[in-house]
Amino acid sequence: MIKGITRAGIGQAGSLEDFVRLASRYGFGAVDAGGGELEAWISAAGAERVNERLREQGVQIGSIGLSAEWRHNEEKFREGLHRLVKDAEAASQLGVTRCCTYVLPSTDYPAARFMAVATRRLRTCAEILEAYGIRFGLEFVGPHHLRTRWANPFIWDIPTTLDWIGAIGKSNVGLLFDAYHWYTSEAGYEDILKLDARQIVHVHINDARDVPVAEALDNDRLYPGEGVIPLTDFLRGLQAIGYTGVVSQEILTPQPLTAPAEELFAKSQQAFAKVFSAAGLE
Amino acid sequence: MIKGITRAGIGQAGSLEDFVRLASRYGFGAVDAGGGELEAWISAAGAERVNERLREQGVQIGSIGLSAEWRHNEEKFREGLHRLVKDAEAASQLGVTRCCTYVLPSTDYPAARFMAVATRRLRTCAEILEAYGIRFGLEFVGPHHLRTRWANPFIWDIPTTLDWIGAIGKSNVGLLFDAYHWYTSEAGYEDILKLDARQIVHVHINDARDVPVAEALDNDRLYPGEGVIPLTDFLRGLQAIGYTGVVSQEILTPQPLTAPAEELFAKSQQAFAKVFSAAGLE
Amino acid sequence: MIKGITRAGIGQAGSLEDFVRLASRYGFGAVDAGGGELEAWISAAGAERVNERLREQGVQIGSIGLSAEWRHNEEKFREGLHRLVKDAEAASQLGVTRCCTYVLPSTDYPAARFMAVATRRLRTCAEILEAYGIRFGLEFVGPHHLRTRWANPFIWDIPTTLDWIGAIGKSNVGLLFDAYHWYTSEAGYEDILKLDARQIVHVHINDARDVPVAEALDNDRLYPGEGVIPLTDFLRGLQAIGYTGVVSQEILTPQPLTAPAEELFAKSQQAFAKVFSAAGLE
């Protein structure tokens, strides 16, 4: 598995180029980024030079976020496809093979209709991404408070997300598997073993406060090893099924972190060292 | 448009062969049947002889019902595929190009997950039917009392069913468009004009009691022209968009009808004559 | 059916706005255009104003051409998707519901592999177009000389193109049905009757010189009624199956036509009048 980092949990890390340099310095092999950041860097330096820099630093772009807005009306969705194609183009120039989006566990739209519409829209996104050799990860979101945040319950666990992936029906669609959502959807080690590594597109790691699981808040996460998520099980499970991709830290917090990026990167590096070593990795 | 008849509303009409003979005598050009009935007749008389009889009587098989059970668990669904293939085989031997299923407007399953699972299952059915040149019609069900009959609201109107058809994503899937459901989903003439005839796989006709639309019961239908559904608009709308397929009478009743089939066929014939002529057809 | 016109056969007709004005003056209800032309006009006048003009002139945009290059390597294909999204956006702003591409009957690529790759690529295009409510027409190309123009035979007739459409597997894909290709693929009236209007996305009309069919050249076409194509059969067949869309004139010629556009429009108008009236239309 490749240690990865997102901007959630490392404060102000500057431009993508700076972010990559810091990631490399603190032992990370991948960063997650926005498509717009990739385009800006390519536009400034040229794809060849960017690839060279990534190689020098030993850092890959783990995943980009999906820019198309599939959660609202058709007009908004169509508007985003243009940007999706540009993002996919930029990503493919840098050898990025992952793009991800999250799925909220409730919705103000009628649930069945929203599922039908979203199935079609995400298939369109998957089709476009596939044309650029990019896999598409769907992140189910487990925290209980979000299940009633909007009017109608939607989906929030592994089996349902797999059912949805089956409905979308595209080979390049799989899970963004996040430790926080695995934990808050009350899945365990055995549930990971039921997966095939083929079904996992990307992984997020983080930790949860020592409160009843139903009270864990989505935007109040801890660094790996600081909380109660059984991350040893999480990582051993992924290892057992043969997952060899990126595991990216994502720490959502109530307020933006103000500590210097270097400090937060160092903290993250230690967090990874702790949980990876506890799981017998590296 | 071709006048068609189902067994709902004509009492005991005997074997499929008898049913076809009666349909022909009372001016119908199509009957809806079960796949098992087709197989039994083919098995008894041979496909060639059955086709000869249908030609002699000037009656086609309008549509068969979907035998696969897609509404429950995976095991039940798989069990039904075997029968679906047999039905499709029999149907294709008799030149039948339509198969339909109805969709209840509420479900005890969580709605979003059920939509995802049902999308995949119905795609599988569509794929099998397509191999035999058969189109697949989904019948949304409008009566309000059924929307709360089970725990979670599902879907019950034209736009949502079209969204679902988009999610399924197969060319051969379209609407079974039933006058009762058009009426109880409170759609009108303009809503038919928004459709393309390509989107309609099959049509049901019937009528509703003069009660507030929200109180019309699914299994308490009248013969065309006896009630308050604006069937002239219904038929003119279908005509306007170029629908040329079968329009089959389907009269669900609280109790099985006990009058002789001949009497009910005659009543049906008159009902069709009345509403078709009011719509300026034939 | 709606009389339509393309730029092939009317010389220099100026900007799209001029082209539309001339089309209207000479009795046409539709013009085919390039996506870039739509964007330029929208960009200059705003979509609302363009739609107003189209309404005033009683002219719709029948179809746009597919801008993505699906016939060469993967890189070129990807480059074109960006433009395809922009074209589709512009088209949807003007209510255009058709986009078409032609299929050459031979290829320098190995035929089976090219078919596999092209199937995937055209599915991606269809998926993008579908997001904008646009149907996608594939134009098989019949002239015999082109079947051996490149190293390996590809496809050039109705049944094979329908097989291909089945392989692509998207609901919004159908035929661009061109009279010249119908004639040179040696199909007849009966072959049109076997089609369902649902399968036809767009129609081209033109005529062929009185030479043996195997010698008819793709770029040496005549105006409707000037040659030997049985256009009465062609139009009656389309009428019989319920086709109600646009029939666009497309006259490919060895040299660009130098006569004034007004003269060629007048000639086209008379040509349509002649063949439509012979077929009992209008």
Add this chain to the structure above:
Amino acid sequence: MIKGITRAGIGQAGSLEDFVRLASRYGFGAVDAGGGELEAWISAAGAERVNERLREQGVQIGSIGLSAEWRHNEEKFREGLHRLVKDAEAASQLGVTRCCTYVLPSTDYPAARFMAVATRRLRTCAEILEAYGIRFGLEFVGPHHLRTRWANPFIWDIPTTLDWIGAIGKSNVGLLFDAYHWYTSEAGYEDILKLDARQIVHVHINDARDVPVAEALDNDRLYPGEGVIPLTDFLRGLQAIGYTGVVSQEILTPQPLTAPAEELFAKSQQAFAKVFSAAGLE
């Protein structure tokens, strides 16, 4: 990787139950079988008892062959779907997750049209298999003499088969990767490294005579380690990309082998031991 065996290369091994017992005795963890064999055994002993036997012997069913005939006309194809559903049912009762078919490198049908038709048919098969949780492997066939055996060249190598899998567009379709075809299509170690283990559904192992590669005959194969195929590269490549599935021996011979099954099983066991150990496996 799991050592597997097919009936090709072990003579007369009796019933499937006998075959499994012998496989177990000679150190194999998987056998390939026909769907009919599974049905017969289940029908005689019941699925539960069969599963118990397989567990006792430590043998799984690696893959079943595709019974549906997709290479000829539509009628034949449809006839086979019935059997395919029965095979898939039986397979799923025994936990079998693989079904495979081979693809001849030339065809008497026009190549492009055959590709289009076969794409649709194999998608239907994939869809049915998917309903039973079964993956579908396509075996490209490399020997040069078969490329001109029928009138038109079709496909015979990895990249083209992957293109085809993309055209089919179903998540559960991948390669049956056979050492003989890898070798005769002149692919090497590097070509395996370009694959993702996700793309491989099943593997066959065997060896080739020391003749120029273009002269290696499809039905004249040797046991692993007896010939010139660099099986160490083959197995190391599979290992490197993380393939953990079954590797089944398949030895096609000009004449049926007459030696006792025990002898041929022993020979196969030694062959596996030799090549696995040379590759540093087990």
